[in-house]
Amino acid sequence: MRNVLVVNAGSSSIKYQLIEAETGIRQASGLVERIGEASGHIVHRGVETEERDIVAPDHTAAFTAMLDAFANAGAAIEALGIVAIGHRVVQGAGEFIAPTLLDDRVAERINALSELAPLHNPGHYQAIVAARHLFPDVPQVAVFDTAFHQSMPASAYTYAIDPAVAADHGIRRYGFHGISHQVVSRRAAEFLGTPLESLKQIVLHLGNGASACAIEGGRSIDTTMGLTPLEGLVMGTRSGDIDPGALLHLLRAGMSTEALDALLNKRSGLIGFTGTGDFRDVRAAADAGDPAAELAIAVMVHRIRHYLGAYLAVLGGADAIVFTAGVGENSAALRAEVCSELEWFGIRLDAERNATRSSEARVISADDSRVAVLVVPTDEEAEIARQTWDLVTA
């Protein structure tokens, strides 16, 4: 058996999946949490599920706990057949435009990019160092969330500020969720039976984090997230777009940088309106007549439609609109609200198709809709495994 271990690490957690290289079939998955704390925890789903408290002072200990879990579930490390490890890395900036084989230099550059992604890259780096130490003979690849968006034109990625200041601080739009936008747009093309190269698509990745992407011929030409994953759509805990003047106003009013960071990243979006960032709960509250939840969904929908219109203009029309991620895949009501009264643009849902629940890719537009509207489940881990395997076998 030849398997790719996919690692999605933060500073205090490691999510992992073991995926068969050629077929993309998932063999096992798990989550180690509270790394660095007095008491940690692992849930491992292999042939059997194993869950227990552990002590994992660092990422090396967390990987060791993962290996123990595999062994307890009946598969020793030698039997796992790990032929490559793929690490998800959020920020690759302008330096990494494709999946990249990890060596000391690449690892150090990922660490250096922590300046642009202080919430993400430090945890990735710690996991990369630990995994390279524990699996010295296994090729390891960094797959970047930003890489897919490196095809954006300068008109889309440039902020209209003093270019010297922007260059000094690396300030431009990078975009995120690239792994998801890439796999979803490719699968949408496969599903439609149309070459990716000839399609104009708008992918709406609506999960706890959310972003839209305008894709032409399989290349990202615009996306809603920017320098950081804070820009754009309304998210579970993030504000999305806000006038930068409002931030200056709050800073002048005496709010600290840390408080402002927490406000925008952790206490805004759905959770800011309602106290919960979980869309299901917000929807239930709105259905029960809670005005704060109703407003939260109204603002969220307005913002998605705002960008849908923008990307129809950016692309000069679209062949397909694709919904994905937790909310996009599961909420028929949200999809109906986003697509309502867009007949002028050639967009018309079929109510029955939209309401049908499925975990498969599917069309939800009416037969006479000029633009195909699809639901395509995302699978970032399978895509990381695919890109990792492609690179190590190239």
Ligand code: AMP
């Ligand atoms: P993700 O980040 O892709 O895992 O998506 C998480 C979001 O999807 C959360 O806000 C969930 O409330 C939402 N979600 C998951 N399942 C459903 C569902 N059946 N209906 C509506 N929203 C859902």
